Amino acid sequence: MSDKVRPYLYYDVALALCSRCLRKVEGKILFADGRVILEKRCPEHGRERVLVADDVEYYKRSREVFIKPPEQPNHNQTPIRYGCPYDCGLCPDHEQHSCLALIEVTDACNLKCPVCYAESGPHRPDFRPLELIERMMDALVASETQPDVVQISGGEPTLHPHFFEILEAARARPIKHLMVNTNGLKIAEDREFVRRMAEHKQNFEIYLQFDSFRREALMELRGADLRRIRRKALEHLNEFGISTTLVVTLKKGLNDDEVGEIIRFALEQPCVRGVTFQPVQAAGRLEDFDPATDRLTLTEVRRAIYEQSGVFRAEDVVPVPCHPDCLAMAYALKLGGRVLPLTGMIDPQILIEGGSNTIVFEQDPGLRQALFRAFSTNHSPESGAASLRELLCCLPTVQVPDGFGYANVFRVLVVQFMDAYSMDIRSVKKSCIHIVHPDGRLIPFDTYNLFYRDGREQHWKPRLADPWAERGRLPLLQTHGGVA
Template sequence: MTVTESLCPVCLARLPARREIVGEDGWLVRTCPQHGEFRSRFWHGPPGLAGWERPKTPRLGSTPAGTAPGEGCPFVCGLCPEHTQRTCTVVFEITGRCNLGCPVCFADAGTGFAADPTLAAVETRLMRARRAAGPANLQLSGGEPTLRTDLPEIVALAKKAGFPFVQLNTNGLALAADPALAGRLAGAGLDSVFLQCDGVSDAVHVALRGRSLAREKRAAIDACAAANLGVVLVATLVPGVNDGEVGALIRLAATLAPAVRGVHFQPAAHFGRYPGNGANAPRLTLPEVMAALEGQTEGMVRAADLHPPCCEHSLCSFSATYRVAPGGRLTLAGGGGCCDKSAIPAEEGARQSMAFVARQWGAAKAAPAGEQIKDDFDRFLAAAAAAPSLSISAMAFMDAWTLDLERARGCCIHVAAPDDRLIPFCLYNLTAADGTALYRRKTCA
């Protein structure tokens, strides 16, 4: 048993909590004096929790200027002095508008959001976010960012502000409709596209996004490949809807490498617009995703290949990197990705993670060829390019039923709120059982 803290899913009161291990399952347990006991399973199946932990030496800093007064973590994000990890990725929302009405949407996009910030306001906020976060990676998000006609200018402003790696989070519809857009974004400095892609069949897209989208996803990938933009396919996993297509999505990505640089799975969490009661609705845990990957790829991807993160809390994600052989066969890359299971200082873990993401998720680099090959290192680079790499990863977001404040304090993915505070992603999107938000729509411009 491990002692931690959590919130009541009904009233969002902070409560003492514990992690209980029952066999190979992990449960988060706490009791609200008003609303009773809550038991939420956050880990189900092998590998067991005991062998999964990757300890980190915490990074404790001073209170940033944007931190609000209040009752302590998690009510004073900005980040507060209790936070143990620096910012690895800044999520920067540039619009609340969207051209889809997805039944599953973490941001609840397209419903009652304020007008888009002006280009001047975006520039100011980017500069402030860069000063607060340091040289972190940046993800431009929304809503659907491509609805802004000034998106290339925003990408250029992000680079000007000093963000070394800039990624676009998009559904890809605009990239498919206007292939030249990818070139304009690449010319402005965009490095990577985080492309919403929940599976290979139109049935999956209809269920999760409301319409057939398989053709548009492929067209968006082709446009990015032509513009030399790295692509990461991002699947929101809902039990019984698309958890049976994880293997097919890996095979598709392998056939599209090196244009596709990774596949990232996000089991749906109960916030935003995801329907259902988080106490009773089925949810996928990281071990179940690992098992699905192994079973559906017939062991080409093994659960044993996948390792805990070097940046965020061990219970939040897994990843591994593979070489793609001709025919789409995957073999585990030497070193197993960006990090192993040994202990690491939090600051160093963040540095490794940011470097790995920039290297792996950006466009594939041209390798030396012909007369350019002068030594063994050049030959190594040429051989590596002949077998491009593909990262496979997953992140388990926390909702009001699974929120573990130890994990939240180790978060490295921070939303740049309109009032310039940096707020951990899960806390920013967290909603109570009745839809009351902890942060989203409560931060002011």
């Protein structure tokens, strides 16, 4: 090779952030040694190289094949003034509505997790008033008409003194699917509380932290050995038949070797509908984070799913079309002790054209119609065959039992949130997981933690509004993982 040939392939230009001062900087996407690298340079803080993915072909496929036409909210809450990511609200330049929206009802928590992006804990005993929470719900409904998935979050939402009134308020609105994001302590310790929750279990799901089977990993991620708590919580959720997703925060070298074990365990739990894996985001309390060596990428988690689980193949774990850079999914059917992977049999075009929310595609009528076309030879959506049992009757190797329904669906998601190191403005514009700000704005999860949480705007927006300020430069922040 000539010494004039650079040791990488140049793929694309990128608009990124300096992880130290959070100004927008130019960068480029490079392919080198089978890895995808974001290289960027800040005029003040120099060059950064960040690992984005370790599978070049999957990365290219997610950008070139799984391209879904943008779906807009009913209206935008903020104008374009400073440019992405400084106008979140959503602004008119955003390219995706809210597939999943979080409503944080409290900053209080009965844990103080070292990886908490919200920096919640016992030291923040504040609960948002029910009236404010309802206004936040109304703002989301105004934007979405019928929100697909709403997640009641925190802090620890089950501590809220008006928890059940919050559930009732959500039920009074046209929300298709409601989730509660919880560490499980209340569920494990209070059976009567779980019984009351079961009264709301139609189109309802518990999003339960479940990071590891090992004490040392739980101590590092959560600051407490929660093994007994997790098992007791699942015992109660199984008893009352409340649909549950296990949510696993993954840290490289700590618990990423447990991916397959957790999937197999989840398949044994009658109440569990799936597992969501979330690589650690460099936000909140996370310290001593090296983006070149410590980052666990979506492609590494995807590989762990099909190499460790014994259930899924590589072709079963595919990009989610609404935000393929940061979301991957695998769906399966649980049928009489067998597990049948499903996504590998679906043409990508069906996922792209089929419906508005492929995060929970079993809920989406448009995609259900597309699945009829894909799998059925003697039914159509108009024929009245409305269940997956009827849909799958034409697969000769599948014996679908009577009473087949949502309890037979099993999904695995990989959700990788961007941080100050990996932020790619092109990708931020497609973010479909949003947090409802108390003032009613819908803000992408990725940018909320950097720029909008806990009043951070008051520190940097005046600088952008000052015409004499250095263009695009934010005040220097003392950061760990890019967060003040």
